[in-house]
Amino acid sequence: MITDWHTLNREPSLPGLYARAATRRKITGTTLPDSGLRCWVDVDPKRLAAYRKVCGFADNGLLPPTYPHILGFALQMQLLTTRDFPFPLLGLIHLSNRIRLLRPMGGVNRARVSVQVQNLQPHAKGATFDLLTTLDDQLGPLWEAQSRMLCRGVKLEGEPLEENLVTNLDMNEVEHWKAPSDIGRQYAKVSGDYNPIHLSAASARLFGFPTAIAHGLWNKARTLAALAGHLPVANVEIAVQFKKPVRLPSEVTLLASEPGASGDFQLVGVGELEHMVGHWRPVA
Incomplete structure (x- = not known):
């Protein structure tokens, strides 16, 4: 095209x-x-x-x-x-x-x-x-x-x-963090993304969500910040697939494979609820 x-x-x-x-x-x-x-x-x-x-x-x-x-x-x-x-x-x-x-x-x-x-x-x-x-x-x-x-x-x-994004490498816990109830509003201020589903429980309910959910790109950004020591700074492709939304407030755990040119990662919540899966690879 x-x-x-x-x-x-x-x-x-x-x-x-x-x-x-x-x-x-x-x-x-x-x-x-x-x-x-x-x-x-x-x-x-x-x-x-x-x-x-x-x-x-x-x-x-x-x-x-x-x-x-x-x-x-x-x-x-x-x-x-x-x-x-x-x-x-x-x-x-x-x-x-x-x-x-x-x-x-x-x-x-x-x-x-x-x-x-x-x-x-x-x-x-x-x-x-x-x-x-x-x-x-x-x-x-x-x-x-x-x-x-x-x-x-x-x-x-x-x-x-x-x-379906497939991860196949062994992963271990890298970091655990809280996604507070106001993280959607915090991220909106720096990103400009004021989608109502992320701002409050009241505004999210207008679109069928029982509570506000975290921005997918905040989940990815917070994950890559935690993986800074794992990833190359260039010539790298980082792909994620969003699964179940992160309801606010929540606690999540990041699992990842060992640092290197290629790797896999996974963001999970309570009860091993899968929020996001991803990998990094050299640019083809």
């Missing part, structure tokens, strides 16, 4: 995009737009420091491996609330996330973010698509991500494809 790229002069304003998202509640089609958005963004040191604190990353001079998601969030919001995007943003479910660190992300003060959607596929509960985000600096590609999203209720022809 050839993408029709639109370059913005500045990052979109999130309040207006949330207002637009709140008024879009219906499925309007089954074709993804072939346009993408690009914009140069600056890394705000204060926001970066706040993100490190909420997610547990040490300041080692590198951007945290999940931080480009924050740099691209406003562009993603704009793309997913355009008139030709067929699905309502509120209610989309994040099934999996895969990031590739192509080079060490040190000294990155300004970068170009690009976002697009593609790969619409039937699913047993509706349809999935991939939200692609890339980060480039003056030297070229630096980081890229693929987030697989589910929209319930979409009807597409074809056989649903099952995606």
